[in-house]
Amino acid sequence: MKILYVFPHPDDESFGPAPAMAAQLRKGHEVYLLTLTKGEATKQRFRLGITKKEMGAIRFKEMQCVEEVLGLSGMEVLDLPDSGLKELDPQRIEGVIRDHVESLKPDVLVTYAVHGISGFEDHLVSHAVVKRLYCDLKRAGKQYPRRLAFFTHFNEEEGQGKFKLSSSAEGEIDCWVEANDEDYQKFLDALDCYETYQQVIEDSNVKDEVGKRVPFEIFQEEFDPPLGDITDQLD
Template identity: 80%
Template sequence: MKILYVFPHPDDESFGPAPAIAAQRRKGHEVYLLTLTKGEATKQRFRLGINKKEMGEIRYKEMQCVEKVLDLNGMTVLELPDSGLKEMDPTDIEKVIREQVQYIKPDVLVTYAVHGISGFEDHLVSHAVVKSVYCDLKREGIDYPKRLAFFTHYSEKEGEGKFNLSSSKQGDIDCWIEANEDDYQKFLSALDCYETYQEVIEDSNVKEEVGYRVPFEIFQEDFDPALTDLGDQLDT
């Protein structure tokens, strides 16, 4: 099975879904990553005293480390404007996503849930444009992707913590991917690749908050009990 993750920034693939990605690779699935920006607008550039272009290149190199750690089958990093996706014509974003989808022909397409977890505008735009691409392909009768899934967050204590994360309702979660110890260690190693982002990683407490079960919603499908793999009950 081929899975394509689409996120707006470097580190989005590591802040939560990395244990699931590691588990998917361990199970033999092909996993690809499309990142829309180089994350050049991060405030960490001020701490480092560098400009956006330099920051983007550093973060791209950090992503190359992640690509190896998570054993991705392929990774594409675009140069759309970090923190500026909302100002773009969405059809321009959809075009580049569609090109990647048509190249890889994934069985499952994955992006952020509708709330974007952190609420960051680039996350919300990514949800909207990926969903639009998926629906367009379905209307055209193209037989891939077969499923659209949304990486999400679940906590019974929504809104607590420094970053005020949003959670999906328990009933909306259609798949929980279980990671083992090796998968979890790859998640930690992926975060370690982001050397310039360690201050944010520590502040977010992500290493403690992300557990061994990663939740996903599945678009226009409802599973109770929840699936344990994004390829389960997929019409192939």
């Protein structure tokens, strides 16, 4: 089946869902990534003493490394303004995502959960826009996507990283994707692609926060017990 992940920034795919993406590819699914911005507004550009344009170019190259490491079926990186999605007409954002969805016709569409995990505004905007697009496509009678899933975070205890993360309640999680050792190593290798972000990766403690079980919520569907993959029970 085809799975399309839609995230606002470079590294969003690697800060959590990468083990699941690797597992899905290993199981024979086609896994695609659409990233809305080049992540050019990151504060790391000040440390490097470069412009936003130069930072965006560097992060795009880092993403190309991730594409190769994970073995993605396809990847597209757009040039919407990083940290500026809230200032755009949401229909403009929806339009570029719709074009991609209608071209690819994925079975499952994936984006952030409603809390955005980090709470970053671009994450929240992405959730709202992707969810609205999915609902609009369903109202129009489209046969794709057949399911909308939300990548989320779950931790019963407070994390040890520098950044405060939001978790979904255990009862809200409809799917746990199990990664094996090889999948998890690809997650670590994908993080290593982000050479300019290594301090952030260390500060976030993401390598310890993300385990081999990746949680997802599924929109307007409930599964108890949870599914083992976001494509399960779609046949």
